[in-house]
Amino acid sequence: MKNLALHWQILIGMFLGIVWGMLASYLNLNDFTIDWISPFGTIFINMLKLIAVPLVLVSLITGVASLSDISRLSRIGTKTIGLYLSTTVLAVLLGLVLVNVFKPGNAFSPEKREEFRSQFAAATSEKSSDAAAVEEQGPLQALVDIVPSNIFGAMTDNSSMLQVIFFALLFGIALIMIPTDKAAPVNSFFEGVNLVILKIVDIIMAAAPYGVFALLAGLIVEFAGDDPAAAIELLLVLGYYCIVVTIGLGLMILVMYPLLVVTLGKTKYRAFFKGIFPAQMLAFSTSSSAATLPATMECAEKNLGINKEISSFVLPLGATINMDGTSLYQAVAAVFIAQAYGIDLTLMQQLGIVLTATLASIGAAAVPGAGIVMLVIVLQQAGIPIEGIALILAPDRILDMLRTTVNVTGDATVAMIVARTEGQLHPPTGIKV
Template sequence: MKKLALHWQILIGMALGVLWGMLASYLGLVEFTSDWVKPFGTIFINLLKLIAVPLVLVSLITGVSSLSDVSRLSRIGSKTIGIYLMTTVVAVVLGLVLVNVFEPGKAFSPEKREEFKEQFASTTVEKSSDAAAVEQQGPLQPLIDIVPSNIFGSLTTNSAMLQVIFFALLFGVALIMIPADKAQPVNDFFEGVNLVILQIVDLIMATAPYGVFALLAGLVVEFAGDDPGAAVELLLVLGYYCIVVIVGLALMIFVVYPLLVTTVGKTKYKSFFKGIFPAQMLAFSTSSSAATLPVTMECAEQNLGINKEITSFVLPLGATINMDGTSLYQAVAAVFIAQAYGIQLDIMAQLGIVMTATLASIGAAAVPGAGIVMLVIVLQQAGIPIEGIALILAPDRILDMLRTTVNVTGDATVSMMVARTEGQLHPPKETTAV
């Protein structure tokens, strides 16, 4: 018998977790669920935290070192990275605007939000203390904090992820600058380690159905207690949260990218959309930019007429560092969780989310589940309770499919923009007609 696809397993785990939680509330098994089921959800969270630092370090080093021919393509490289960072920042800011306007986390009743806040009161107090300490520091202290004094110390805590990213960028650039014959063994080493890390992510994601079941069961019994009807409130709020994320992703695909394609790419968006559609569908079904990459390159070259020199450079780099959909989702999810726990995020905290989500997206692996790992980083950097990730894991599979579609569309958009500015775009006649 053919094995059930992982996303179906996760969806079943979600449904069974919610069902178990509600039955536990009815049958008086709340304590049993908290003691014997929820811990497996905690283990799943710990596995995600375990892999976060090595995933970012190795993925980013291999991504930067892929620019080994940067001397010949320095102009294209700087242009590509600059546009990628720009679109990512736009995505994060758009997500923050939407989540602050619609405030899905505040859709929880005040009583539930107060319960969440009390449950993690120590985290809130610690965050307030940290904020007070920051106020006494100089204006350039955040810049100082990015540069580690001891990288091995930074590698021991997920909260120092910006320092890890800084070191990985510095290491990758230095790797490009040394002689190729000396750099090759190092490149081979990190590429091998990268494959190992991605395999570990696959192993962790294989446990996702059970982890999601335990997380959802624990969340429902904690939320509902002996009142199963309260679980309905949770499901309604999650639906509201999903709508906010989907609106943001839709704005990227139907507003932001069309604007860039038509103004810079000088191409009608209907033609672009028709040409890249096969890659979008594969991205939707696999939730992996890496798995979709061969199809994305084929669509870009054959359907959109982008020169292979551009696609072979821009698209693989984009699959590594350009995660617009993931970054938008992280911004919405982070603030949603903070709102759910009654944590007020000031403008500096949200600017920190912009920076962290943007830089973390550079190191995000182009595989299913990596977005959740990156969200762990964003939450920890912003001082938001990581346990709140349980709130958004339930609908994550569907959102993962949608945000990967946005990621791939963004890669193709930037590829077209770079090709047009380099005179390397020659769309076939049949794709230019609307």
């Protein structure tokens, strides 16, 4: 297995995890899987989370400091944020078009809606409470939350990644502004730490196929329980909705991103897809842009030829504020729930969804399930019953895997474009197929 490229190892791990999960359900090995296999998936996720904050902090500091002047940082930052916001708006609009054309919400009967509402009442209440806490905050609270009162406190919580990014940017800018001879030893220190962190990433990624196997085995067992047919029946009932979301996410990966890569990135999409594929597979299995960030950065630099100066700035920022897949999903889910409840949304309400989903994506934590909390805010803004979120909780974990894959692909696409426009795209050193 060592001779196989990483993405093939991850694919094999995914396949075996699914097979084991289904067999475990049939053979009544659920408890064994949850007790003795699933924990290794949790350990793998924890290892990725362990390295996420140090990676973002050190990569951004070294990346910003390497830009050497404030004007260059401003130019790259403007390009990056502009591209991220543009792709997010396009994703939301695409989701609204698809859900209005296919109308998946009309497929639910009142009996089935009531069944889901009662089954997921507790989870719905929890998500509503989380969203209510966010809603009660003032209009500038999101801006306040970006600035940490204690950087060490922010570094202990992966959901505070924006605060870590703020400090890293501030630190890097300050390094540029002080005399070169004084900044040199600090730069050398962080470059050395960066090398250590990247080596840790290599060690963690060697365990990725086994971690992915354990993750998916546990997921299938929890989803199916003692009756695999229950999972199949549930997916069939919600299949129409899932298909619409999947079509939208597929169009992002197979149409929108290729157009951007080819026209603005001046790169063949086949080469881009090969290069980012290992990160896509890890994103699919972990459902976390933050956890996948180490692999995304490695793929961008080694497989796509993106200069470290660009990748260390654009990708950590993208893992926090660029959620194209999540934004598309929120648009489809909001209108789907409205359709299920027989609510006709006006054009202004749907435009409000575009704005809210775009802004919500900026503050969404790059961890599994964060999109659900932000979706509640989108629903409230559009006047859609929050209880309707119970309808989509069942397949959300699977769709979360797909939309995270889109998020990571979008990050890499923007990094490719920025690198091309800055003349920082070089021949790749490590594509393996």
